[in-house]
Amino acid sequence: MKKQLDPGxxxxxxxxxxxxxxFIFIFLIFFSIGFLTSGDKSxxxxxxxxxxxxxxxxxxxxxxxxxRMSYSRWFxxxxxxxxxxxxxxxxxxYSNIPYERIQNVDITRGIIARICGFSTVMIQTAGYSAPNRxxxxxxxxxxxSVQEAEHIREFxxxxxxxxxxxxxx
Numbered sequence: 001m002k003k004q005l006d007p008g009x010x011x012x013x014x015x016x017x018x019x020x021x022x023f024i025f026i027f028l029i030f031f032s033i034g035f036l037t038s039g040d041k042s043x044x045x046x047x048x049x050x051x052x053x054x055x056x057x058x059x060x061x062x063x064x065x066x067x068r069m070s071y072s073r074w075f076x077x078x079x080x081x082x083x084x085x086x087x088x089x090x091x092x093x094y095s096n097i098p099y100e101r102i103q104n105v106d107i108t109r110g111i112i113a114r115i116c117g118f119s120t121v122m123i124q125t126a127g128y129s130a131p132n133r134x135x136x137x138x139x140x141x142x143x144x145s146v147q148e149a150e151h152i153r154e155f156x157x158x159x160x161x162x163x164x165x166x167x168x169x
Contacts, residue, residue, distance in 0.1 A: 002075040002086070009074070009143030011116050013067035021059055028052045076141050078155065083123065083139055097139045099159045101125040106137070107149045118142070119149035123156065 005012075018025070032052040069089045077084040083102075085095040106122040113119065123139030141152065 002077045002084075005071060005074050005141070005143045006118065006145050006148065007071075008116060009118070010067040010071045012113065012118055012143035013070040014063050015112050016070075017063040017066045018059075021063075025056065025059070028056055032056075074142075078152075083156070085139060085141070095139060097123060097125060099156070101127070102139075102156060102160050105153045105156045107153055109146075113143070116143075117146060119144050119146050121149050121152050 032049045066089070070087075073087060073089055073092075075086040081098060083095075083097045083099070085093075085097070087093050102123055103126050104124045106124070108120045108122055109118070110120075121139075121141045121144060122137040123141075125138045141149075144152070
């Protein structure tokens with residue numbers, strides 16, 4: 001049965017989207033405040049300020065759309081033999097991680113995640129080299145409640161311990 005992330009995960013995806021625009025936000029906010037509060041009554045500067053405010057509103061709206069779509073399209077499922085992950089908005093990514101390949105399960109909690117009460121489960125496998133620096137594990141499940149993350153780690157560790165004992169390790 002497919003499971004979805006914690007309903008509050010939209011905040012996780014919002015922060016992921018907005019961190020791309022932090023410096024642009026800061027610049028645009030000060031730019032628009034400076035022009036709106038200046039004594040210059042030039043209509044051109046006023047239109048620029050309104051355009052900047054419009055851009056900020058559009059970025060916030062796009063962030064909301066992105067966060068809701070990311071949340072509604074991220075699923076994970078534990079079967080008898082493997083973990084299945086499904087994610088992506090435009091390009092869907094499907095991953096199947098057999099329990100035999102799992103080497104370690106880590107739980108990470110960054111500062112924003114701790115504030116929101118989230119954890120990320122990082123599933124490290126044998127023979128995997130990350131295609132980019134942002135993803136350090138083949139399987140990761142972000143924005144889970146602390147209890148759910150601990151439950152998943154215990155479940156996977158029991159699965160890989162049973163598999164190892166059966167193979168004579």
